[in-house]
Amino acid sequence: MDMTFANKEKWIISLTEVAVDSHYCVTLWNNEKRSKISHIDLDEKVDKIFYNPKINFHFSISGPSFFKIYEYTSSCKQLVDNENLFEMKDQP
Numbered sequence: 001m002d003m004t005f006a007n008k009e010k011w012i013i014s015l016t017e018v019a020v021d022s023h024y025c026v027t028l029w030n031n032e033k034r035s036k037i038s039h040i041d042l043d044e045k046v047d048k049i050f051y052n053p054k055i056n057f058h059f060s061i062s063g064p065s066f067f068k069i070y071e072y073t074s075s076c077k078q079l080v081d082n083e084n085l086f087e088m089k090d091q092p
Contacts, residue, residue: 013059037077046063
């Protein structure tokens with residue numbers, strides 16, 4: 001469905017549809033070693049990956065009613081939802 005290079009083309013982030021309109025998989029690959037680093041499964045409809053080259057370990061996944069920023073943590077070797085990246089402020 002979608003893919004992008006990351007971390008100076010050392011990584012590939014791929015988005016694949018596992019079951020039609022219901023289950024998706026995001027996988028982080030080591031392009032140099034040709035091996036999987038980590039993956040996450042999503043039960044939301046998603047169709048886009050965006051990688052921010054200024055922050056090597058952050059990327060976003062989005063769809064019609066879904067948006068999350070994920071981070072790769074090398075200490076845990078996992079992709080984690082980065083909920084604390086932005087503070088949400090209540091509207092008056």
